[in-house]
Amino acid sequence: MTNNKVVLSWLEEMKALTTPDSIVWIDGSEEQLEALRAEAVSTGEMIKLNQEKLPGCYYHRTAENDVARVEDRTFICTPTKEEAGPVNNWMEPSEMYAKLNALYAGSMKGRTMYVIPYSMGPVGSPFSKIGIELTDSIYVVLNMAIMTRIGKLVLDQLGDSGDFVKCLHAKKDVNPDERYIVHFPQDNTIMSVNSAYGGNVLLGKKCFALRIASYQGMQEGWMAEHMLILGLENPKGEVKYICAAFPSACGKTNLAMLIPPEYLKEKGYKVWTVGDDIAWIRKGKDGRLYAINPEAGFFGVAPGTSVKTNFNALESTKKNTIFTNVAINNDDMTVWWEGLDKNPPENCTEWTGKQVNGKTFEGKLAHPNSRFTAPAVNCPCISSEFENPEGVPISAIVFGGRRAKTAPLVYQARDWNHGVFVGATMASETTAAAAGAVGVVRRDPMAMKPFVGYNMADYFQHWIDMGKTLDADKAPEIFHVNWFRQDDEGNFMWPGFGDNMRVLLWILDRCAGEASARECEIGYIPEKGAIDTTDLDMTPEALEELFEVDKKLWLEDVADQEKYFAQFGDKLPAEIKAELENLKAKLSK
Ligand code: GTP
Numbered sequence: 001m002t003n004n005k006v007v008l009s010w011l012e013e014m015k016a017l018t019t020p021d022s023i024v025w026i027d028g029s030e031e032q033l034e035a036l037r038a039e040a041v042s043t044g045e046m047i048k049l050n051q052e053k054l055p056g057c058y059y060h061r062t063a064e065n066d067v068a069r070v071e072d073r074t075f076i077c078t079p080t081k082e083e084a085g086p087v088n089n090w091m092e093p094s095e096m097y098a099k100l101n102a103l104y105a106g107s108m109k110g111r112t113m114y115v116i117p118y119s120m121g122p123v124g125s126p127f128s129k130i131g132i133e134l135t136d137s138i139y140v141v142l143n144m145a146i147m148t149r150i151g152k153l154v155l156d157q158l159g160d161s162g163d164f165v166k167c168l169h170a171k172k173d174v175n176p177d178e179r180y181i182v183h184f185p186q187d188n189t190i191m192s193v194n195s196a197y198g199g200n201v202l203l204g205k206k207c208f209a210l211r212i213a214s215y216q217g218m219q220e221g222w223m224a225e226h227m228l229i230l231g232l233e234n235p236k237g238e239v240k241y242i243c244a245a246f247p248s249a250c251g252k253t254n255l256a257m258l259i260p261p262e263y264l265k266e267k268g269y270k271v272w273t274v275g276d277d278i279a280w281i282r283k284g285k286d287g288r289l290y291a292i293n294p295e296a297g298f299f300g301v302a303p304g305t306s307v308k309t310n311f312n313a314l315e316s317t318k319k320n321t322i323f324t325n326v327a328i329n330n331d332d333m334t335v336w337w338e339g340l341d342k343n344p345p346e347n348c349t350e351w352t353g354k355q356v357n358g359k360t361f362e363g364k365l366a367h368p369n370s371r372f373t374a375p376a377v378n379c380p381c382i383s384s385e386f387e388n389p390e391g392v393p394i395s396a397i398v399f400g401g402r403r404a405k406t407a408p409l410v411y412q413a414r415d416w417n418h419g420v421f422v423g424a425t426m427a428s429e430t431t432a433a434a435a436g437a438v439g440v441v442r443r444d445p446m447a448m449k450p451f452v453g454y455n456m457a458d459y460f461q462h463w464i465d466m467g468k469t470l471d472a473d474k475a476p477e478i479f480h481v482n483w484f485r486q487d488d489e490g491n492f493m494w495p496g497f498g499d500n501m502r503v504l505l506w507i508l509d510r511c512a513g514e515a516s517a518r519e520c521e522i523g524y525i526p527e528k529g530a531i532d533t534t535d536l537d538m539t540p541e542a543l544e545e546l547f548e549v550d551k552k553l554w555l556e557d558v559a560d561q562e563k564y565f566a567q568f569g570d571k572l573p574a575e576i577k578a579e580l581e582n583l584k585a586k587l588s589k
């Protein structure tokens with residue numbers, strides 16, 4: 001499929017290392033993918049679902065020890081430890097290569113190696129980058145075919161250039177003790193072994209589009225972020241774009257596909273989805289920031305997705321979708337998960353494969369991190385700009401997380417550097433998206449703690465530096481939101497989901513200099529009445545509670561921020577330090 005010497009010699013090397021029985025080039029044709037689906041069904045790797053109700057849909061179950069990203073086994077192997085920084089696992093590159101080469105040696109014997117050329121971003125866009133993933137998993141091939149642009153057209157675009165990311169994945173025996181997800185930013189190389197789950201093995205996603213790309217962006221003057229991109233259309237038909245960074249399983253897919261409350265829909269407001277997980281951001285010719293979604297599909301959290309919470313995501317999964325680790329209704333071969341409806345299947349295969357009565361089963365029928373892989377084109381609200389190679393202009397950047405206390409529903413940063421500080425001090429309760437404890441508050445700057453491909457302190461500096469290149473009137477305004485504030489009984493105080501639109505409208509009005517706000521210690525919060533409460537089942541007093549800034553709690557948080565920042569030593573940008581001192585002074589008054 002190609003005469004590219006760099007590609008071919010790397011392939012020879014990997015072939016000699018892993019010794020597959022055969023090699024198959026993925027050309028991107030439907031015939032080839034269909035043959036692979038049939039093969040995966042024949043070996044039991046995938047299960048064909050009800051083709052009348054769910055045309056083109058398949059099911060896959062992973063090993064019980066292999067259901068989420070493994071952050072403690074994810075490495076950034078820069079030449080020095082300092083380049084990887086204190087929040088990443090690091091090993092000296094030659095030591096890691098030796099360790100990995102031993103694990104990969106002969107790992108594909110008796111198996112087929114698939115060669116997947118893929119593009120992150122529309123093929124040929126100035127934002128786009130190319131990768132080639134070698135894998136021995138058909139599941140990976142079929143997921144990559146949904147999540148990225150694949151096939152011969154990508155090789156044609158690459159030509160004889162060596163500018164591509166080399167990705168090697170071997171499933172081996174999914175031994176968790178020998179599982180490694182490793183990045184060599186200086187070598188444009190990613191190596192993944194002993195896993196077959198999502199973010200660990202779809203190497204275009206977190207590994208390339210965030211970890212390697214964040215490093216490339218730092219060097220080349222652009223940004224790779226864990227952000228959704230949405231367009232909000234007003235009744236005049238004008239669309240403004242917002243990027244938002246929330247940690248894993250904290251509502252990006254939901255916000256990206258939001259359906260406005262009835263009264264706003266009637267007025268003509270609409271939300272259009274550009275992306276739900278990753279944004280690549282560059283400065284455009286007009287001096288504004290532009291973003292593309294480098295992906296072509298959604299790898300979304302299934303549990304909690306329903307007609308009510310996320311109609312558009314559910315619609316997106318009605319055809320040509322792969323479901324991973326959800327439950328199966330054996331009566332009609334459809335899928336089910338907690339939160340889909342109140343009617344679990346009686347005759348059910350739960351996610352580990354056991355036959356159970358779903359109505360009486362105690363425990364979760366679907367794994368909390370079970371997911372759907374759905375083509376973006378399926379989404380009823382996909383933006384007309386989704387394929388725009390120039391991206392969309394960004395009016396606002398929003399940070400957010402799960403905070404039971406402390407953070408108000410929304411506040412606005414004073415300026416770019418303050419906004420960078422707000423992002424850098426993000427914290428959130430952990431979720432099932434990564435292996436380990438759930439519900440523990442941890443600091444997760446810009447929702448990039450698990451995804452930054454270099455020293456986090458340099459990443460903060462890169463954000464500050466990007467701001468310096470923007471004229472004040474062209475820079476996006478920066479905000480922080482929290483849909484997850486709880487009362488003393490542990491109930492969410494804000495209805496969330498579609499009603500988050502009310503907050504987005506305040507945000508865009510602020511960007512246009514229209515909405516009213518008052519300045520407090522932490523930034524600007526909405527003036528009483530500035531958030532529209534039409535039809536909202538909430539008293540004005542209850543809404544006000546969402547904007548309370550508890551100085552004692554905030555000072556405790558500032559102490560924790562200070563402790564967190566201390567690990568970066570002298571590398572912490574002076575601007576961040578100044579913002580911290582400023583906040584402390586304001587709160588201590
Ligand atoms: P990744 O794909 O892991 O990066 O996550 P994501 O940020 O796209 O997460 P997603 O949108 O799938 O969020 C999943 C969880 O957030 C589900 O449990 C949802 O019910 C919950 N969620 C989303 N939006 C809201 C909201 O506005 N309020 C509340 N209370 N929960 C929400």
Ligand code: SPV
Pocket residue numbers: 068069197198199200205206247248249277299433434
């Ligand atoms: C996340 O965990 O943030 C995801 C899912 O989007 S994964 O692709 O597994 O990383």
Ligand code: MN
Pocket residue numbers: 226247248249277
């Ligand atoms: Mn994510």
